[in-house]
Each structure stands twice: as structure tokens, then as C-alpha cells.
Amino acid sequence: MITGERIDPAGWLRTAVMGLAWALVASISGSRASAQTPPPLAGASLEDLMKIDVTSVSKKDQTLSRTGAAVFVIGAEDIRRSGAANIPDVLRMAPGVEVAQINSNQWAVSIRGFNAVYSNKVLVLIDGRSVYTSSFSGVYWDQVDTSLEDIERIEVIRGPGGTVWGANAVNGVINIITKSAADTKGGTVVAASGSREPGQGLLQFGGDAGSQGAYRIFGKYFDTYDSPLPGGHTAVDGWHTSHLGGRADWGFASGDSVSVQGDFFSGSGGATSQIVSGYPPAGALLNTRLENKSGDALAKWDHKLANGSQTTLQIYDSRDGRTEDGNHLSENILDVEYEHHLAAGTRHDIVWGLDYRFTREEIDPFASYGIQVNPPQRSDHLFAAFMQDEIQLSRSVFLTVGSKIEHNAYTGLELEPSLQLVWNTSDRQTVWASAGRSIREPDTLEHGMTFDLGTVPVPGFGNGVLVLSGNAHLQAERLTDYETGYRAQLNPRASIDLTGFLSFYHHLLTTETGDPYVSLSQNEPELVIPLHYENLAHACDYGMEVFGNWQVTPRWKLSPGITVLRMSLADDPGGNDATIVQTAGDSPRQQAEIRSRFKLLRNLDWDGSLKYVDSLDGQGIPAYTRLDMRLGWRLGEKTEFSLSGENLTSGGHFEFIDRSGLFTPSLIARSVSGKLTWWF
Amino acid sequence: MGIRIKSGSAAVILLGGLFGAFSHAQPSSRASAPSMEEYQVKAGFVSSFANFVEWPPSSFHAPDDPLTICVLGADPFGTSLDALTEGKVVAGRSLVVRRISDSRRVGGCHLLFVSASEHLRLRAILASLVGQSIFSIGDTSDFIAEGGLVNLQVDNGKVRIEINADAARDRRLRVSSRLLQLARSVKP
Numbered sequence: 070m071i072t073g074e075r076i077d078p079a080g081w082l083r084t085a086v087m088g089l090a091w092a093l094v095a096s097i098s099g100s101r102a103s104a105q106t107p108p109p110l111a112g113a114s115l116e117d118l119m120k121i122d123v124t125s126v127s128k129k130d131q132t133l134s135r136t137g138a139a140v141f142v143i144g145a146e147d148i149r150r151s152g153a154a155n156i157p158d159v160l161r162m163a164p165g166v167e168v169a170q171i172n173s174n175q176w177a178v179s180i181r182g183f184n185a186v187y188s189n190k191v192l193v194l195i196d197g198r199s200v201y202t203s204s205f206s207g208v209y210w211d212q213v214d215t216s217l218e219d220i221e222r223i224e225v226i227r228g229p230g231g232t233v234w235g236a237n238a239v240n241g242v243i244n245i246i247t248k249s250a251a252d253t254k255g256g257t258v259v260a261a262s263g264s265r266e267p268g269q270g271l272l273q274f275g276g277d278a279g280s281q282g283a284y285r286i287f288g289k290y291f292d293t294y295d296s297p298l299p300g301g302h303t304a305v306d307g308w309h310t311s312h313l314g315g316r317a318d319w320g321f322a323s324g325d326s327v328s329v330q331g332d333f334f335s336g337s338g339g340a341t342s343q344i345v346s347g348y349p350p351a352g353a354l355l356n357t358r359l360e361n362k363s364g365d366a367l368a369k370w371d372h373k374l375a376n377g378s379q380t381t382l383q384i385y386d387s388r389d390g391r392t393e394d395g396n397h398l399s400e401n402i403l404d405v406e407y408e409h410h411l412a413a414g415t416r417h418d419i420v421w422g423l424d425y426r427f428t429r430e431e432i433d434p435f436a437s438y439g440i441q442v443n444p445p446q447r448s449d450h451l452f453a454a455f456m457q458d459e460i461q462l463s464r465s466v467f468l469t470v471g472s473k474i475e476h477n478a479y480t481g482l483e484l485e486p487s488l489q490l491v492w493n494t495s496d497r498q499t500v501w502a503s504a505g506r507s508i509r510e511p512d513t514l515e516h517g518m519t520f521d522l523g524t525v526p527v528p529g530f531g532n533g534v535l536v537l538s539g540n541a542h543l544q545a546e547r548l549t550d551y552e553t554g555y556r557a558q559l560n561p562r563a564s565i566d567l568t569g570f571l572s573f574y575h576h577l578l579t580t581e582t583g584d585p586y587v588s589l590s591q592n593e594p595e596l597v598i599p600l601h602y603e604n605l606a607h608a609c610d611y612g613m614e615v616f617g618n619w620q621v622t623p624r625w626k627l628s629p630g631i632t633v634l635r636m637s638l639a640d641d642p643g644g645n646d647a648t649i650v651q652t653a654g655d656s657p658r659q660q661a662e663i664r665s666r667f668k669l670l671r672n673l674d675w676d677g678s679l680k681y682v683d684s685l686d687g688q689g690i691p692a693y694t695r696l697d698m699r700l701g702w703r704l705g706e707k708t709e710f711s712l713s714g715e716n717l718t719s720g721g722h723f724e725f726i727d728r729s730g731l732f733t734p735s736l737i738a739r740s741v742s743g744k745l746t747w748w749f
Numbered sequence: 750m751g752i753r754i755k756s757g758s759a760a761v762i763l764l765g766g767l768f769g770a771f772s773h774a775q776p777s778s779r780a781s782a783p784s785m786e787e788y789q790v791k792a793g794f795v796s797s798f799a800n801f802v803e804w805p806p807s808s809f810h811a812p813d814d815p816l817t818i819c820v821l822g823a824d825p826f827g828t829s830l831d832a833l834t835e836g837k838v839v840a841g842r843s844l845v846v847r848r849i850s851d852s853r854r855v856g857g858c859h860l861l862f863v864s865a866s867e868h869l870r871l872r873a874i875l876a877s878l879v880g881q882s883i884f885s886i887g888d889t890s891d892f893i894a895e896g897g898l899v900n901l902q903v904d905n906g907k908v909r910i911e912i913n914a915d916a917a918r919d920r921r922l923r924v925s926s927r928l929l930q931l932a933r934s935v936k937p
Binding site: 110111113114115116118119120121135320322324373375376377378379410411412415418464493496497558560561620623 | 785786789790792793794797801823824827828829832833837848850851866869870871872873890891894907908909910927928931937
């Protein structure tokens with residue numbers, strides 16, 4: 070199936086390395102010549118300085134200098150110049166992150182392994198609002214629809230984030246932060262069309278809200294085509310979304326600032342899945358509907374106290390209804406968070422906070438599919454408190470200690486402590502080490518479902534039925550993690566960031582097989598093969614992520630990155646899940662990329678990225694190299710036209726095979742699109 | 750398959766070659782506004798402010814005392830501030846850059862850049878400067894509201910100067926009219 074489109078990775082890498090080597094030689098010889106000249110700004114007048122366009126690379130690097138964690142920040146400029154049309158594609162640039170597209174509307178996105186269509190160990194937040202679905206343990210990426218034009222930055226934090234963010238921030242946190250309404254005044258119109266999307270559009274308007282505030286409102290539309298399957302077939306998975314939303318921000322002289330925002334989102338499309346059965350038409354493709362309606366509202370109040378400390382109160386409500394394969398799931402979250410950030414004495418920088426979350430879930434199964442959830446409705450309360458203290462041990466050494474203490478409905482009291490030591494060896498170099506613990510809560514389905522997975526023929530008997538049951542006594546999956554890192558601004562034009570980690574997972578979720586028994590509940594006797602969930606596996610993973618930025622010339626920036634991951638999973642004594650070991654084969658052992666941002670002319674950008682993703686051995690997916698390119702042409706101050714090509718070197722390959730069979734993998738093919746942005 | 754690999758290789762070589770070729774092209778005409786790293790440009794502003802401010806005589810011990818630029822907190826400038834001040838003389842005084850981590854050590858500073866890393870302590874730091882002839886510069890949104898003199902804000906990709914001229918006068922600092930013209934006057 071795949072062989073027709075297979076690319077020879079070795080040959081590719083060789084060519085890539087040669088091309089890059091050529092570029093490097095050319096540019097180094099160029100930069101050596103300019104090293105003799107005085108600094109470019111010496112003698113510049115204030116008027117000259119005010120005309121220069123600035124780019125912010127080191128601002129984020131600098132605020133990172135006291136961070137004892139592995140962080141990668143994707144800025145607005147990175148997003149715009151990536152040419153990506155959706156958030157998962159934007160995340161491909163972040164080291165340590167695994168992004169694989171399954172079909173037109175589904176992605177598998179994870180950090181440091183354990184990738185799956187609903188990968189359950191990464192927490193995703195939009196402006197502090199969690200979009201991690203706790204009934205399903207995962208993120209519906211097809212609903213993460215924040216307009217790329219409005220994103221200020223995406224912070225990707227690798228490693229355990231439980232101390233600050235709480236449960237389910239096991240392998241990392243993805244924080245999507247949108248621009249303040251004060252930064253998006255005026256109108257924005259975006260229209261795009263391409264070979265993968267017939268059309269997408271954004272209409273946004275912002276202005277003043279009183280004398281001390283600003284607002285924006287927007288309407289967004291996104292449409293994708295059905296994706297190709299091998300053998301000339303087409304999946305029925307086109308995805309159509311509409312999204313209305315807005316945000317308003319006020320800042321007062323008293324030191325208070327208030328922000329409110331809200332969204333309505335509706336998506337509809339299809340999914341092509343495979344029938345799991347030992348009988349014909351086993352493996353046949355089945356087209357089902359996928360529909361979603363969701364809404365959210367969030368308010369946030371920052372208050373500055375006279376002593377310089379700062380408090381934040383945030384409240385949000387989100388409602389989500391989703392129909393997948395005839396099953397209807399709905400979830401309502403009400404969340405209240407309070408945070409106080411204060412400097413105590415000259416040496417302590419303390420953040421502490423309280424969190425209450427109410428979750429109401431309802432699963433209304435389509436009867437004939439044989440899923441039952443007990444209870445079908447549930448309401449849960451979560452209480453949490455955390456405190457973190459950054460202690461300045463000396464001028465350049467900082468120790469951060471903290472913990473979250475959390476009470477959830479499934480596993481009761483959980484503790485998520487962490488310890489970080491940061492040493493700024495010079496103004497431009499940081500060495501850090503950390504240790505931390507995070508957990509993942511079990512979800513509604515793992516807790517109380519009964520699911521007839523399928524029927525298999527049993528020789529000499531007749532029908533055998535696989536029945537998977539939840540387990541009300543599950544424990545939280547637990548990670549204990551040790552990391553160390555180094556970050557340096559090597560010179561004004563080059564920076565580097567290295568992280569190494571060693572992660573120990575305990576109580577990983579497994580599917581155990583019980584003793585078969587005969588059931589007479591149907592017309593003819595059936596042999597029931599019972600499967601149920603347990604926490605009977607562990608893992609030891611290690612790896613590293615290295616990335617850098619190199620401003621080769623004022624017009625050209627290169628950003629290389631390498632990710633290495635080794636996973637080894639095993640059943641605990643008494644555990645018998647043969648599939649757990651294969652989880653390691655769902656993630657690439659190596660990923661490497663280089664991004665280039667080049668200002669060809671004053672108003673013409675030429676950007677590209679080349680990314681190598683190692684094979685997924687558990688899925689039989691060979692390694693591939695992906696080339697994305699973008700040409701952006703600015704016509705005056707108000708208009709930009711861009712042409713993007715994704716996956717340019719491939720006629721179509723699989724990126725990920727969903728083990729659950731819910732989504733049949735499609736071929737991820739070359740695509741091109743054009744986009745017009747107009748600001749008024 | 751063979752054709753696909755070949756065309757792909759050509760694309761990469763073309764990519765590398767063109768990048769290399771264009772990297773020699775330096776911005777040559779004055780009309781084209783080159784894009785620079787934010788803090789390189791801000792270092793340019795900080796070092797040139799020395800030309801536009803007059804300090805009271807009591808700020809210096811001797812006529813040839815250097816003019817001291819201090820950076821409080823995490824230094825965002827890298828080497829650019831040092832490179833711009835090296836060998837530079839303003840009104841007969843050489844420029845010196847000092848990096849400090851504690852606002853109690855501002856004695857002898859003439860220009861003080863307060864890094865964004867001190868954001869949380871900003872109000873206390875700026876309050877401690879009242880009555881001293883120190884030209885404070887920052888780049889966080891509330892810098893002037895909290896009592897600072899000059900704020901360097903990035904707006905639409907360009908650095909804009911905001912100034913609280915009254916507060917400068919209160920600190921016995923004379924700011925040149927040229928700077929006042931270019932800056933946006935802001936009241937806390």
C-alpha cells in the first residue's frame with residue numbers, strides 16, 4: 070500500500086545535508102566579511118532607530134533564563150511564516166512534539182511518546198481554559214480552532230507540569246495564548262483556498278471599548294476536502310466548521326485588568342472507520358458522521374496590590390456536545406482558579422493558587438453499538454491547591470520547589486511535587502536540572518464502560534465475543550521524571566538549547582484478558598472473552614531534544630532541531646497485556662528538522678522547513694521527510710498574499726495508524742494553498 | 750519513484766543554493782528598512798539617550814567621570830549594548846555599562862534600564878528611585894504607570910518611545926526637545 074510512494078530516507082538525508090552544507094559555506098564566508106565592520110547601529114540617529122523593523126527572538130529566550138524546564142515558544146511570526154493552516158501543523162516545528170495526521174480531521178499529537186488519536190498524557194490550554202476532555206482522556210484537535218492570526222504565542226512545555234497545571238499534564242503542556250484585544254484593533258479579512266481546503270475565511274473587527282479597553286469579534290469558517298485512501302479510494306471525512314467568538318480587555322490605572330472572551334463552535338463531517346470482526350465484512354470500511362457543537366465563556370481579573378504582588382481570578386464555563394459514530398457525548402466544565410504571585414523578602418518569588426472544577430459528563434450510546442457506560446451521567450468535583458517558591462540562593466542560582474495537592478473523584482488525593490535548580494553561569498548561559506511527578510486520572514470510560522468490541526469465530530464452538538469492561542478501582546498513571554538542560558546565547562546571532570530526560574512511568578493502563586465463559590443471553594450460546602482495564606505496566610523512557618536559532622544574516626534565520634526518544638515498556642508481574650510493549654512503536658525514535666526564514670526582498674519572505682520523521686515500527690510506517698514552503702508577499706502596509714506548499718515531496722504516505730480502528734488512516738498528500746490577508 | 754526523488758533533490762539543492770546566494774545580499778539602500786533583533790535596536794535607543802539628557806552637576810563627582818548605564822535584572826542585550834558604548838564619548842564623558850541585580854545598588858547610575866525580569870518588583874524598584882536623578886528606561890506595558898520615565902514599546906514591528914516628561918523634570922533631568930518631539934508623552 071505504502072511502497073508505491075516510499076521515499077528513500079538515506080538518499081534524502083544525503084541530499085538535504087549537501088544542500089545545507091552548501092548554504093552554510095556560502096553564508097559563513099559572507100558573515101566573516103561583515104564581522105570586521107563596526108556594529109550596525111553605531112552612529113544611528115533616534116529617527117533611524119525608530120524606522121527599523123524589530124524581531125523578537127531573545128525576549129522569550131531571556132525570560133527563559135530563569136526557567137528550569139524544557140520550553141519551546143512558538144511566536145506569532147513563527148506561526149504566520151510556517152504557512153500552516155491549523156494548530157497541529159503549527160506544532161510540527163516544536164522539538165519533542167509528535168504530530169501525525171490521520172485523515173482530513175484527525176491528528177495524533179503527543180509529547181515524548183505515547184502517541185495516539187486521543188493521546189492522553191498532554192494537557193492543552195487555550196488562554197488558561199483546558200480543552201482536554203476528561204470523559205475521553207484526550208484532545209479533540211478537530212475542535213481546537215483558534216484563529217492563527219489571533220495567537221500571540223504557543224508555549225510548549227515538555228516534561229511533567231503537574232505542580233502548576235495539575236492532573237493530566239504528564240508528558241507536557243501546550244499553552245495557546247491569544248493576543249489582547251488591544252493588539253488586534255481594526256479589521257482583518259482572511260481568505261484562503263487550496264488543494265486540501267476548498268475554502269477558509271476569517272472576518273474580524275476590533276476597536277475601543279470605552280477609554281481604557283478594546284474588543285474584537287470574529288467569524289471564522291473552515292472547510293476541508295475528503296482525503297485520499299490507497300487504491301484510488303476516497304474517505305468520507307471532509308470537515309466543515311464555523312466559529313464565532315470575541316474577546317475584550319480592559320486595563321485600569323488602579324493596576325487592575327479584566328479580560329472576557331467567548332466562543333461558539335460547530336463542526337460537522339465524517340469519519341471512515343473499519344469494522345472489527347472475525348467475520349466478513351471484517352475490515353470493511355464504514356462511513357459514519359462526526360458532529361460537534363461547543364461553546365465557552367471565560368473571565369479573568371488581574372489585580373495588582375500596593376506591595377507589588379499580583380492576584381488573578383479566572384472563571385470559565387465550557388460546554389461540549391459531540392456525536393461520534395452514533396454515540397453522543399456531552400461534557401460541561403465550570404472552573405474557578407485563584408492565583409497569588411508575590412515577592413517575599415528579596416529572595417523569594419512565590420506563586421500559590423486554588424482551583425475548583427465541576428465536571429458533568431453524559432454518554433448516550435447508540436444502542437446497537439453495544440457500548441454501555443455505568444453510570445451514563447456523572448458529576449464530579451475536583452479541588453486543588455498549589456504553591457511554588459522560587460528561592461534566590463545566590464546572585465545566579467535559583468531553586469524552585471513546589472507541589473500541587475489535588476482531590477479528584479476517581480483516585481482521591483494526589484500529590485504532584487517538583488524541584489528545579491537553575492544556575493545562570495553567565496548573563497547568557499543557563500544550566501538547569503529538575504525532578505518532578507505528574508499523574509493522569511482515569512476517565513469515565515476506563516472507569517465504567519462495557520463495550521462489545523467485536524465477534525470472532527472460535528474453532529469448534531461458534532461465536533466468540535470480545536467484551537471490554539472498565540474498572541472502578543483503577544489508579545492514576547504516574548510519572549516520575551528527571552531532567553537536565555543547558556541554554557545559551559552563544560553570540561548575538563546564535564542560541565542553543567539542550568534537554569535530556571529520564572522518565573519512569575508506573576501503573577500504566579493495560580487491557581488484561583480474563584477466563585472465557587459461555588453466555589446464553591443471546592439466541593445461541595456465545596463464548597465471551599472478557600477484557601478489562603488494569604494498571605499493570607511500567608516504562609522507562611529517556612531521550613533528548615536539541616534546538617537552536619541562528620541569525621545567519623540580518624535577512625536569514627535558520628532553526629535546526631533534533632529529537633531523540635527511547636521507550637521501553639513492560640508488563641508488571643501479573644500483567645498480561647501483549648500490546649503494551651508495542652506502544653513504543655507508535656512514536657518515532659528520531660526526528661530532525663531545519664526551518665529557514667528568509668527575507669528575499671523587503672516585502673517578500675521565502676520560508677521553508679524540512680523535517681525527517683523516523684519510522685513507526687509498531688505500525689509499519691516507514692520514515693519520511695516532509696518539505697513545507699511558503700512565499701509571502703506584502704503589498705503595502707495592509708495586504709499580504711501568501712502561497713504555501715505542504716508535504717511537497719510526497720505523493721501520499723501514511724503518517725499514523727489509529728490502533729482503535731475508529732479512524733481509517735488516509736494518505737497524507739502534497740497540498741498547495743493561497744491565502745490573502747487584508748487589514749483595514 | 751525515481752523521478753520523484755530526483756525532483757525532490759533538485760528542490761533541496763536549489764533551496765540551499767539560493768539561500769546561500771542571497772545571504773550575501775546586505776541591505777544596501779537606506780530606503781529599505783532592515784529587520785533587526787528587538788534588543789539590538791533597543792540597545793541603540795538606550796545608548797543614544799545619553800545624548801539627549803542633561804544630568805545635574807551633583808550626579809557626577811568629577812568633570813571626567815564616566816556616564817554610567819546600568820542594566821537591572823536579566824540582561825536582554827547580549828553584547829550589543831557593550832559594542833555600542835565602547836569608545837563612545839558624550840559631552841566629554843566616556844560611557845560605561847554596569848550590570849546590577851539589586852535596586853539598592855543604583856548609586857552612580859545615570860541611565861537605568863529595568864529588565865522585564867523585574868516586572869513583579871517594578872513598583873518597589875521605581876519607588877526607590879524617586880528623588881534621584883536617574884533616567885529610568887523600561888519596556889513593560891505598565892512601566893510609566895508604575896513611575897518610570899521612558900518606555901520602549903514595540904508597536905507594529907517598530908520601537909516607539911513613551912516618556913513622562915513631568916517626572917523627568919521632577920528628577921532634575923533636562924530632556925532635549927528633539928527627544929520630546931519624537932516621543933509620545935504619557936502621564937501615569
